Amino acid sequence: MSNTYRDSCGAGLENEEEFVDILEERRRSSDLGHALRTFSPHPYKGAESCSNADLNKAVLESQYLRYMAKEIAAETGSSVEEVREEACEILEEMSQNLQLKCIRLMGFTMTKVLKRLYSGIFVNMEGLNMLQQSIQEHPVILMPNHRSYMDFLIISYIMFTYDIPMPFIAAGIPLSGMKLVGELLRRSGAFFIRRAIGSDKLYWAVLSEYVRTIVKTGIAPLEFYVEGLRSRTLKSVMPKLGMMHMVMEPFFKGEVYDITLIPISISYDRVLEESLLAHELLGIPKLKESTMALLKASKVLQEDYGSMHVNFGRPMSVRHLCEGKINRCQYNLVPRDLPQKPSAEVQACVSWLANLMVRVQEEGSVMGPWALMACLLLQAPTIVLTEEGLPWQELTDKTLWLRKLALDFGARLNWPSGQGQAPDTDVMSSTVALHGSVVNRKAGRVFLVQEKEPVRNRPISPEEEMISTAAAVLMLASYRNMSLHIFVRPALLVTALHITKTTQKDELLAFFCFLQDVFSNEFIFIPGNSSQDFEEACFLLKKCGAVHVSEQEVTVSDAGLEVLSFLQALLQPFIDSYQVIFRYLCENEAHVYAEKQFLTAVRNLATELILSGELHTYEALSSDTHKNVLSALQRLDTVTKSRASEQNEYTVNKAAVRRIDDVLSGKIPPQMLHTTPEAKL
Amino acid sequence: MASNSSGGSDRQRVAQQRLRIITGHLQGREDGDSTIIAAECKAEGSQTDVSREEGKTVPRRRQEIMKWNGWGYSDTKFLFNKKGQAEFTGKRYRLSGMIIPALKEWFEGTFGASLQHKSPAAPVLNSGAVQPPTLNEAFLEELKSTGIPFSHDAEDRVYRAHGHCLHEIFALREGKVGRVPDMVVWPNCHDDVVKIVELACKHDVCLIPYGGGTSVSSGLECPTEETRCIVSVDTSQMNRILWIDEKNLTAHVEAGIVGQDLERLLNESGYCTGHEPDSMEFSSLGGWVATRASGMKKNIYGNIEDLVVHVKMVTPQGVIEKSCRGPRMSTGPDIHHFIMGSEGTLGMVTEVTMKIRPMPEYQKYGSVVFPNFEQGVACLREVAKQRCAPASIRLMDNEQFKFGHALKPQVSSMFTSFLDGLKKFYITKFKGFDPDRLCVATLLFEGGREKVLQHEKQVYDIAAKFGGLAAGEDNGQRGYMLTFVIAYLRDLGMEYYVIGESFETSVPWDRVLDICRNVKARIIGECKNKGVQFQPLSTCRVTQTYDTGACVYFYFAFNYRGLSDPVHVYEQVERAAREEILANGGSLSHHHGVGKLRKEWMRETVSNVGMGMLQSVKDYVDPKNIFGNRNLL
Numbered sequence A: 001m002s003n004t005y006r007d008s009c010g011a012g013l014e015n016e017e018e019f020v021d022i023l024e025e026r027r028r029s030s031d032l033g034h035a036l037r038t039f040s041p042h043p044y045k046g047a048e049s050c051s052n053a054d055l056n057k058a059v060l061e062s063q064y065l066r067y068m069a070k071e072i073a074a075e076t077g078s079s080v081e082e083v084r085e086e087a088c089e090i091l092e093e094m095s096q097n098l099q100l101k102c103i104r105l106m107g108f109t110m111t112k113v114l115k116r117l118y119s120g121i122f123v124n125m126e127g128l129n130m131l132q133q134s135i136q137e138h139p140v141i142l143m144p145n146h147r148s149y150m151d152f153l154i155i156s157y158i159m160f161t162y163d164i165p166m167p168f169i170a171a172g173i174p175l176s177g178m179k180l181v182g183e184l185l186r187r188s189g190a191f192f193i194r195r196a197i198g199s200d201k202l203y204w205a206v207l208s209e210y211v212r213t214i215v216k217t218g219i220a221p222l223e224f225y226v227e228g229l230r231s232r233t234l235k236s237v238m239p240k241l242g243m244m245h246m247v248m249e250p251f252f253k254g255e256v257y258d259i260t261l262i263p264i265s266i267s268y269d270r271v272l273e274e275s276l277l278a279h280e281l282l283g284i285p286k287l288k289e290s291t292m293a294l295l296k297a298s299k300v301l302q303e304d305y306g307s308m309h310v311n312f313g314r315p316m317s318v319r320h321l322c323e324g325k326i327n328r329c330q331y332n333l334v335p336r337d338l339p340q341k342p343s344a345e346v347q348a349c350v351s352w353l354a355n356l357m358v359r360v361q362e363e364g365s366v367m368g369p370w371a372l373m374a375c376l377l378l379q380a381p382t383i384v385l386t387e388e389g390l391p392w393q394e395l396t397d398k399t400l401w402l403r404k405l406a407l408d409f410g411a412r413l414n415w416p417s418g419q420g421q422a423p424d425t426d427v428m429s430s431t432v433a434l435h436g437s438v439v440n441r442k443a444g445r446v447f448l449v450q451e452k453e454p455v456r457n458r459p460i461s462p463e464e465e466m467i468s469t470a471a472a473v474l475m476l477a478s479y480r481n482m483s484l485h486i487f488v489r490p491a492l493l494v495t496a497l498h499i500t501k502t503t504q505k506d507e508l509l510a511f512f513c514f515l516q517d518v519f520s521n522e523f524i525f526i527p528g529n530s531s532q533d534f535e536e537a538c539f540l541l542k543k544c545g546a547v548h549v550s551e552q553e554v555t556v557s558d559a560g561l562e563v564l565s566f567l568q569a570l571l572q573p574f575i576d577s578y579q580v581i582f583r584y585l586c587e588n589e590a591h592v593y594a595e596k597q598f599l600t601a602v603r604n605l606a607t608e609l610i611l612s613g614e615l616h617t618y619e620a621l622s623s624d625t626h627k628n629v630l631s632a633l634q635r636l637d638t639v640t641k642s643r644a645s646e647q648n649e650y651t652v653n654k655a656a657v658r659r660i661d662d663v664l665s666g667k668i669p670p671q672m673l674h675t676t677p678e679a680k681l
Numbered sequence B: 001m002a003s004n005s006s007g008g009s010d011r012q013r014v015a016q017q018r019l020r021i022i023t024g025h026l027q028g029r030e031d032g033d034s035t036i037i038a039a040e041c042k043a044e045g046s047q048t049d050v051s052r053e054e055g056k057t058v059p060r061r062r063q064e065i066m067k068w069n070g071w072g073y074s075d076t077k078f079l080f081n082k083k084g085q086a087e088f089t090g091k092r093y094r095l096s097g098m099i100i101p102a103l104k105e106w107f108e109g110t111f112g113a114s115l116q117h118k119s120p121a122a123p124v125l126n127s128g129a130v131q132p133p134t135l136n137e138a139f140l141e142e143l144k145s146t147g148i149p150f151s152h153d154a155e156d157r158v159y160r161a162h163g164h165c166l167h168e169i170f171a172l173r174e175g176k177v178g179r180v181p182d183m184v185v186w187p188n189c190h191d192d193v194v195k196i197v198e199l200a201c202k203h204d205v206c207l208i209p210y211g212g213g214t215s216v217s218s219g220l221e222c223p224t225e226e227t228r229c230i231v232s233v234d235t236s237q238m239n240r241i242l243w244i245d246e247k248n249l250t251a252h253v254e255a256g257i258v259g260q261d262l263e264r265l266l267n268e269s270g271y272c273t274g275h276e277p278d279s280m281e282f283s284s285l286g287g288w289v290a291t292r293a294s295g296m297k298k299n300i301y302g303n304i305e306d307l308v309v310h311v312k313m314v315t316p317q318g319v320i321e322k323s324c325r326g327p328r329m330s331t332g333p334d335i336h337h338f339i340m341g342s343e344g345t346l347g348m349v350t351e352v353t354m355k356i357r358p359m360p361e362y363q364k365y366g367s368v369v370f371p372n373f374e375q376g377v378a379c380l381r382e383v384a385k386q387r388c389a390p391a392s393i394r395l396m397d398n399e400q401f402k403f404g405h406a407l408k409p410q411v412s413s414m415f416t417s418f419l420d421g422l423k424k425f426y427i428t429k430f431k432g433f434d435p436d437r438l439c440v441a442t443l444l445f446e447g448g449r450e451k452v453l454q455h456e457k458q459v460y461d462i463a464a465k466f467g468g469l470a471a472g473e474d475n476g477q478r479g480y481m482l483t484f485v486i487a488y489l490r491d492l493g494m495e496y497y498v499i500g501e502s503f504e505t506s507v508p509w510d511r512v513l514d515i516c517r518n519v520k521a522r523i524i525g526e527c528k529n530k531g532v533q534f535q536p537l538s539t540c541r542v543t544q545t546y547d548t549g550a551c552v553y554f555y556f557a558f559n560y561r562g563l564s565d566p567v568h569v570y571e572q573v574e575r576a577a578r579e580e581i582l583a584n585g586g587s588l589s590h591h592h593g594v595g596k597l598r599k600e601w602m603r604e605t606v607s608n609v610g611m612g613m614l615q616s617v618k619d620y621v622d623p624k625n626i627f628g629n630r631n632l633l
Helices: A003-009 A022-028 A031-035 A052-060 A063-076 A080-094 A100-117 A125-137 A151-161 A181-187 A201-217 A242-252 A274-281 A291-302 A344-364 A369-379 A382-388 A392-408 A423-434 A462-481 A484-500 A505-519 A530-543 A558-587 A595-611 A623-635 A654-664 A670-675 B010-023 B103-111 B137-146 B154-159 B166-173 B190-203 B259-268 B285-291 B373-385 B398-406 B414-430 B449-465 B472-494 B509-529 B566-583 B599-621
Strands: A019-021 A120-124 A140-144 A168-172 A190-193 A260-268 A307-312 A439-442 A445-448 A547-549 A554-556 A592-594 A639-644 A647-652 B078-080 B086-088 B183-185 B206-210 B230-234 B241-245 B250-254 B308-315 B318-320 B348-355 B362-370 B392-396 B439-447 B498-508 B537-545 B549-559
Touching: A019 A022, A019 A307, A022 A100, A022 A120, A031 A100, A052 A080, A052 A201, A063 A080, A063 A201, A080 A190, A080 A201, A100 A151, A100 A181, A100 A291, A120 A125, A125 A140, A125 A260, A125 A307, A140 A151, A140 A344, A151 A168, A151 A260, A151 A307, A181 A190, A201 A242, A242 A344, A260 A344, A274 A462, A274 A623, A344 A484, A369 A392, A369 A423, A369 A462, A369 A558, A382 A445, A382 A462, A392 A423, A392 A445, A392 A558, A423 A439, A445 A462, A462 A595, A484 A505, A484 A530, A484 A554, A484 A558, A505 A530, A505 A558, A505 A623, A505 A654, A505 A670, A530 A547, A554 A558, A558 A595, A558 A623, A558 A654, A592 A595, A595 A623, A595 A647, A623 A639, A623 A647, B078 B472, B086 B103, B086 B472, B103 B398, B103 B472, B103 B549, B137 B190, B154 B183, B166 B472, B166 B498, B166 B566, B190 B206, B190 B230, B190 B308, B190 B348, B206 B348, B241 B259, B259 B285, B285 B348, B362 B373, B362 B449, B362 B472, B373 B392, B373 B439, B373 B449, B373 B509, B373 B537, B392 B398, B392 B472, B398 B439, B398 B472, B398 B537, B439 B449, B439 B472, B472 B498, B472 B549, B498 B509, B498 B537, B498 B566, B509 B537, B509 B549, B509 B566, B549 B566, B566 B599
Parallel strands: A120 A307, A140 A260, A168 A190, B183 B230, B206 B230
Antiparallel strands: A019 A120, A260 A307, A439 A445, A547 A554, A592 A647, A639 A647, B078 B086, B241 B250, B250 B348, B308 B318, B308 B348, B362 B439, B392 B439, B392 B537, B498 B549, B537 B549
C-alpha cells in the first residue's frame, strides 16, 4: 500500500534538484515591471471559458442544488424560493472574484513585503515545470501545508511570476471579514468557508457544489489546505476529509478523467507568527483577524525571517492512486447529481489519500539547522536553559551529530555552505542569531529568551514567570516539530523497546501500533500502513547502527545508545503530557466534563506539577496537546462527546483510560496487547 | 405507398441509393411479386453446390467469394497503388474502383505509419498448419445416412473457426491456426437441424452454430479445452423466405439468410424489415437473434427484439417455440428472451417470423456540423427528448469526422472542389468553428416525402439551437459509408503495422460525454503505459439514441511497430477500455454480445442471481453441453 505512491509519484526529489531564489530577480529589476508583466498562462486544455459570474450561476442552477433546495424546503417548511435565495446569499459570501488587476496590485505589494522579510524564497523549478505541464492536462489541486499566514498568497505569487493559471484558494471565513483585505483576497482568488459548518445542510450543499464545479470545469487550479487550518505547532495536523472528498468526487463519478494533486511543502526558517502562536497555545486568546490587528502586527515586518522554501512535489494522479481502491461502479445506479452518502470504501480511500498527502508534504519539507538545534535544546532541562545556559560547544557538536542522523534518515536539509574557517559553526551561529526571539548566546552559552515583562512594582509571580518560560519553550517545541516527521517512526520503536523491555518483533509491532493509535492526532500516519511504518523504523535504526534486526527480534546495540536516548527523549514530552491528562481523568471523581472546565483544569494541574517539579515538560501546557488527547480518546472510544446547551461535554470511561495509561507506562505487558482482541483498543 | 417498379424518378433514385451501396454488386430482379411466397425444404445431400443460386450471396464454399484472413469479398480491398494513392478495388461498392487521395496523408499522419514499412500477411492458408480433424465415426456414419452435406476439408473448417476480432484475424494473417471445428455441416432446413442436434446428443458431439461469421466477441472461437468432436453447423444454405404475410405484415424466414439477401428479396415484393446492422452484408438473421442485434434504423423499425414475432429454436431438449403469432403476450417471462442473446449456447435458431414494412417512399441523407462534441451530444439528447429522431442519427467526434473526410473520393470537377473549399471557409472562418473541435452528425430520414421534409426541418431547427449548421447530404452519406468499409480499412492498416478494433456500449444520457472522454483518454493512457510508441487513434461516435440513453461506438487503432506482442498489448488496452466503460456506467455490450471476450464481466453485470438463472436454463436445456461454444456463462 505504502509503495503505490512511491513507485511513480512520490514527492521524492531524490536528485537534489535546484532551488532557485525567486527574490533574486526581484531585487535586480523593477517591482512595478513585475506587477505589470504580461501574464500568459497555459490553462487546462479541457477548461470551458467561464467568468466568475457564470461559475456562480452554474452552481446555483445545478441539478444538485435544485434537489437539495427542495429537500431542505420540505424539511424546514420554508418555500423553495426562500431556500434558493439563502443559497444565493451563501454563495455570495463564499465565492471568489479573481481579477488580474488585483493580482497585479497584490503582486506589487508582496514583492515589497517579501523582499523586506526574507533573504530568499527558494522554489524548485523542476516541480514548477511539472506543475505547468500538469495544469494543461487535468484539473489540478494545489495542496500546500499550512504553517503561516504567509502561505496564503505565496503560491499565487509564484504562479503569477511563472505564467501559471492563478488558483482559487479555499480560505477561512474570518479572513473575509477583514476590511479591505478580505475583498483584496477575494479578488486574488480566495473563496471563503465558514468554520464549524456542522449540520448546516444548505451550506454543505452550496460549498460542495461550488468546489465540484471548479474541479469539473477545470476553470482554475484549486488550492486548499488538507490540514484544514494553520498548524499552531508547525507540526502536521490531522487532515480534514470534507474538502478532500468534494475534490475527489468528480473523479469517482467519472466527471473528469483524472485529477492531479500537487503536494506543496512550504518551509520557513522562522515563522512570522511564532510568538503569537505560542501564546495562543497557552490559552491567551487569538486576536481576531482584523485589518487593524494586521496593521498593528506590522512591527513584525521589521525583523529578519531568513529564507522560505517552497517545494512543489511531483504531480500525483488521483486515478493512479485510487487504482484498486475504489469501485466506481457504485455510482452507476443513482443519478450523479443527487446526494449520495459516501460508502465506507470511499471514506477509507479519501482518508488514506488525505493522510498520504500530508506525509508527502512532510517528506518534501525542507528543514534548516534550527529544527535540529531546537530538538537538542528541548532535551536539556528547562532550568539549565533559563539559568546557567547550555554550552555553545556542546550544542554545536551535538547538532552536527544530529545532522548526520537526520541525513541518514532521509531528511531534506537546508544547511547552507557557510564561509570562513569553520563554516558549520558559522551556519549555526547565524541560525541562533536569526532566532534571537527564542534563544540568545552569551559568553559561550545559549540561554532561553524570557519575555521582557513591563516593569511593575510588584514582583513577578511564579506563575507569570512560568508563562513566559513556557512561551519560549513552546516556540522551541514548534521548531523541533518541523523535524519530527523524520524521527517519529524510529522514535516510536525506540519508545516501544524502552517501555516494553521486550525484543520480540511481534510484540514490538503490537506496541508500535498501540503508540500510533494513541498518538495519531499528534503525528500523522497513513491509515493501514502500520506494518510498513514499523519496517521503516527497523530499517532506519538498523541503518544507523542503533539496533540489530533479525527475523524475530529487535535488539539494542551498544553503539546505538546515543541515538536511542535522543529518540526516546524526543517523544518523552508527548508521553508525559498525555499521562498527566490520563491521570487527571482517571483520578478525578467526575465522569462528565464540560470542555472549558476540562481545559482549565488540565492547565492548572500541569502548572502545579511543573512548579512542584514533578513534571518536566512545559508542553503539557499546550492547548493543542489537550485537544489532541481528547480527540485521541474519542477515537479510541474511551471518551464520548455530546453537545450540552452551550458547549461540548465529554463523558469518560475511566477504566478504559486507565488501561491505556497502564499500557503506556508498561504496566501491562505487550503480550496482552497482542493476544486479547479488545486490546486493539 | 411503396413501389419499386419504375426506376428513374428522382425520388426513386434516392430511395434506392443506400441499398445500392450495399448490394450494388448484385443484380436485383426488376419486378416484385406481391403474393404470398412459399418455399419448401429440399434437403438433398446430392444437391450441387449452387454458389450462384439466384439471389443468394453466400455459397457453401465461402472461399469462392470471401477472404480467408480478412473482411469481406476477395475482390474488394483497399490498397496503396504504385503512385502511393489509396484505391478501393472491385466493383461492388460505390467507392469501388475509385482513388481516395486524402487517405494516405491521413493514414500516415494519424498513425505515424509509413508506406515503406509493410507487415504483409501470409499469402495462402497452409492446410498443413491445420490440426487433422477428430471425428466421431458413429456420428459421421449416421449423418451420412441423412444426406445432409458436410465436409472436413481444412479450408472449410478454418473459415468457420473465427469471427472478426482483431486477435483472430491477426493470427490468420500470420498463418497461425488454433483449434478449429472438426467438421462442417450445411443443414438445408429446420428438419435437418433437428436431425443434426439429435445425432449430436446421441453421440456426444459439440455443436457450434455458424451464421455469417461476423462475430466480434470471440463467439465462434472453439474452446481449446473441448475434446469432443466439434461440428460447425453452417446455416448459410437455410436462406429462404418461406412466406410473406401481407395482411399482418410479417415474413417467415429461414435463419441462415444474410441481411442483404433478406432486404433485397423483400424489396422485390415491396417490403423491407428495416433491420440494418453495419454487418448486414454478411451477418445472418439467426445470428442477429442469437446476439440481440441492433440495426442502424432502429428508430423506425426497432431492434431485433422488437422485430421478432415468432422464433423456432432447436435445442437438445427439443424445439422451443410459441403457439401463436399474437403481437404481445402476458404468459410469464417471454421465452423469446431466453433465445435472444443466448449466443448459440442453448440451441440453433432455424426459422423466424419477422415484422416487415412497406418500403419507404423516400430517403434522404443529411448532416449537421457542430462547433464541438458537447454541443452535438446536447442536440442528440434534445432530439431524443422530443422523440423525433430520424431513421438514423449519429454523432461523430472530431477524429472520426476527419477520418470520414479522408475517405472522400477524388472529385471529378473543379467546381465541386471549389464548393468544398467554400463550405470549409464558411464553417471554419466565417462561423468560427475550430477545425480541430468541430464534429458532425449524420442523418438518414425515411418515409413519405412530405413527412421526411417536415421531419428534416424539425431536426435541423433543433440542431440550430445547439449551434449546428446543415452540412449537406454528401457528408452524411459518407459517414454511413465509413461503417461499411471500416473493416476493409482495418485490413489495409494491418498491411502497414496498424491494428485496430471497434467496440460499443450503451449509457444513460447524462454520462455520454463523460464516458466518451474518459474511455478515449484511457485508451491513449494505456497505450502509452504499454509501450505503444505512436499516438493511437481513439475516437467515438454516438451511434444510437434512446429515450434514456445512447449507444456509443469506439474505434481504436495504433501503429504497433516496435512491439513484440502487439495483440497482447491490444487486448490489454481493450480490456482497460472496457473496465473504464463499466466504471463510467456503461453497459457490457449494446449489440455485439458477450461471447467469450467479455464473459469475465457477466457476473457483475447481471448479479449472482442473474447468473444462476441463466445457468439453470442452460442446465435444463442443454445438460450435456452439446452447444458447447462456452459463450456468455
